Amino acid sequence: MCLATLFPLAVAAMGEKSLLNNGGDSSDPRTFVPNNELPPAVRPETGDTGEPSALASGLNESDAIRTVAFSPDEEFNSDFGNMTSCGDGMCRCNATYADCSKHGANLTYVPQLPPGVTFLNFTYNRAHINHDDFFRNVTGIDHLEIGDNEIRWISPGAFKTLPKLKILDLGRNNLTYTTLAPVLSVKTLTKLNVIEMSLGNVPDDLFHDYPLLQLEILLMYGNKMRKLNLSVFAPLRNLRKLVLGSNKISEIETTYLPNLRYLSLDDCGIPFFPETCGENSSASLFPRLETLYLK
Numbered sequence: 590m591c592l593a594t595l596f597p598l599a600v601a602a603m604g605e606k607s608l609l610n611n612g613g614d615s616s617d618p619r620t621f622v623p624n625n626e627l628p629p630a631v632r633p634e635t636g637d638t639g640e641p642s643a644l645a646s647g648l649n650e651s652d653a654i655r656t657v658a659f660s661p662d663e664e665f666n667s668d669f670g671n672m673t674s675c676g677d678g679m680c681r682c683n684a685t686y687a688d689c690s691k692h693g694a695n696l697t698y699v700p701q702l703p704p705g706v707t708f709l710n711f712t713y714n715r716a717h718i719n720h721d722d723f724f725r726n727v728t729g730i731d732h733l734e735i736g737d738n739e740i741r742w743i744s745p746g747a748f749k750t751l752p753k754l755k756i757l758d759l760g761r762n763n764l765t766y767t768t769l770a771p772v773l774s775v776k777t778l779t780k781l782n783v784i785e786m787s788l789g790n791v792p793d794d795l796f797h798d799y800p801l802l803q804l805e806i807l808l809m810y811g812n813k814m815r816k817l818n819l820s821v822f823a824p825l826r827n828l829r830k831l832v833l834g835s836n837k838i839s840e841i842e843t844t845y846l847p848n849l850r851y852l853s854l855d856d857c858g859i860p861f862f863p864e865t866c867g868e869n870s871s872a873s874l875f876p877r878l879e880t881l882y883l884k
């Protein structure tokens with residue numbers, strides 16, 4: 590392996606301490622996070638979910654990374670300001686945000702919401718996305734959280750009514766690579782969260798069939814992958830953050846991923862350090878990588 594090509598980037602070792610530590614902020618012994626911030630061009634612009642509140646509330650990138658890597662489910666308290674009742678009394682809204690979460694089986698459809706709403710939080714309900722008009726009341730949203738809805742099937746055209754959708758959190762639903770197809774066709778996505786869904790090994794051609802060219806962040810931790818061939822992600826040419834922790838990956842094959850900045854494979858039990866250099870050269874397979882979690 591040519592670890593040196595990663596230097597001075599962040600590396601988490603498989604043992605108790607970092608392989609590299611150049612004096613940066615490394616209060617967590619499992620990792621090393623560099624003090625220099627990412628250049629403005631690679632800083633997340635969107636109100637990410639998954640590590641969302643961290644970035645949105647002004648914490649810096651290293652804090653956000655820690656959040657994702659070590660406490661993915663931690664919620665941040667945010668001040669939602671003055672929210673008013675909306676959406677058939679099931680939601681709280683301000684001009685741009687609607688929180689319709691936590692109604693369980695009492696909420697199965699998306700109610701009418703103020704026209705300026707761009708971010709819909711629909712977690713912990715029972716979305717029945719069994720017809721193409723499911724999102725007809727919120728066609729202007731760019732950010733949707735619809736995790737924990739026990740979704741098993743998605744009507745093929747349902748997401749076609751959301752032409753601005755960029756950030757989608759679908760975590761902890763009951764979907765497979767096949768039933769995810771209507772989502773993988775949303776070409777505007779920049780961030781996709783499909784955590785904790787019992788997804789198995791990523792099919793070889795998945796992203797050849799669905800090249801999400803704007804996708805920058807993909808969260809897939811807590812699934813059931815056993816073999817990982819990173820080549821499957823190569824068609825995602827703008828992917829810069831890939832979160833694959835908490836799978837049971839015993840075999841990993843690497844490939845050239847020129848834009849990747851962040852890769853987490855923590856809690857996967859990977860038995861050896863993945864190859865980081867091209868076959869016959871000392872050129873890095875991950876020339877822009879800044880953070881790697883393995884333990």
Ligand SMILES: *[C@@H]1O[C@H](CO)[C@@H](O)[C@H](O)[C@H]1NC(C)=O
Pocket residue numbers: 614624625626649651652
């Ligand atoms: C990020 O924030 C932490 C505490 O919130 C601080 O210790 C650290 O120096 C900050 N890093 C940068 C690059 O600002």
Ligand SMILES: *[C@@H]1O[C@H](CO)[C@@H](O)[C@H](O)[C@H]1NC(C)=O
Pocket residue numbers: 667668669670683684685686
């Ligand atoms: C609406 O609430 C969200 C969530 O707290 C906040 O980020 C946003 O700034 C608020 N928007 C307005 C217009 O008050």
Ligand SMILES: *[C@@H]1O[C@H](CO)[C@@H](O)[C@H](O)[C@H]1NC(C)=O
Pocket residue numbers: 670671
């Ligand atoms: C919320 O409403 C109260 C009373 O109407 C007002 O004093 C306060 O400034 C408002 N806060 C925000 C964040 O809009």
Ligand SMILES: *[C@@H]1O[C@H](CO)[C@@H](O)[C@H](O)[C@H]1NC(C)=O
Pocket residue numbers: 638641642664665690691710711712713734
């Ligand atoms: C969405 O709603 C859930 C449940 O109320 C909450 O835990 C989560 O923090 C919300 N997401 C955002 C980004 O506000």
Ligand SMILES: *[C@@H]1O[C@H](CO)[C@@H](O)[C@H](O)[C@H]1NC(C)=O
Pocket residue numbers: 691692693694695
């Ligand atoms: C669903 O509605 C019933 C009847 O109004 C109510 O008792 C129950 O608490 C609601 N459940 C949730 C999760 O909101």
Ligand SMILES: *[C@@H]1O[C@H](CO)[C@@H](O)[C@H](O)[C@H]1NC(C)=O
Pocket residue numbers: 676677698699700701722723724725726
């Ligand atoms: C849109 O909202 C209205 C009012 O909340 C509701 O009656 C209707 O069923 C919703 N449409 C869809 C397609 O869910």
Ligand SMILES: *[C@@H]1O[C@H](CO)[C@@H](O)[C@H](O)[C@H]1NC(C)=O
Pocket residue numbers: 739761762763785786787
């Ligand atoms: C699928 O749904 C069942 C409830 O019907 C739940 O117990 C199970 O944990 C779900 N599986 C996943 C991977 O979400």
Ligand SMILES: *[C@@H]1O[C@H](CO)[C@@H](O)[C@H](O)[C@H]1NC(C)=O
Pocket residue numbers: 793818820821842
């Ligand atoms: C990984 O995928 C690439 C491209 O499809 C293929 O050439 C290679 O043989 C695969 N490696 C393994 C171990 O399956």
Ligand SMILES: *[C@@H]1O[C@H](CO)[C@@H](O)[C@H](O)[C@H]1NC(C)=O
Pocket residue numbers: 868869
């Ligand atoms: C790497 O080197 C081996 C032995 O010299 C050679 O057979 C192989 O074709 C080379 N592979 C590449 C990708 O250059």
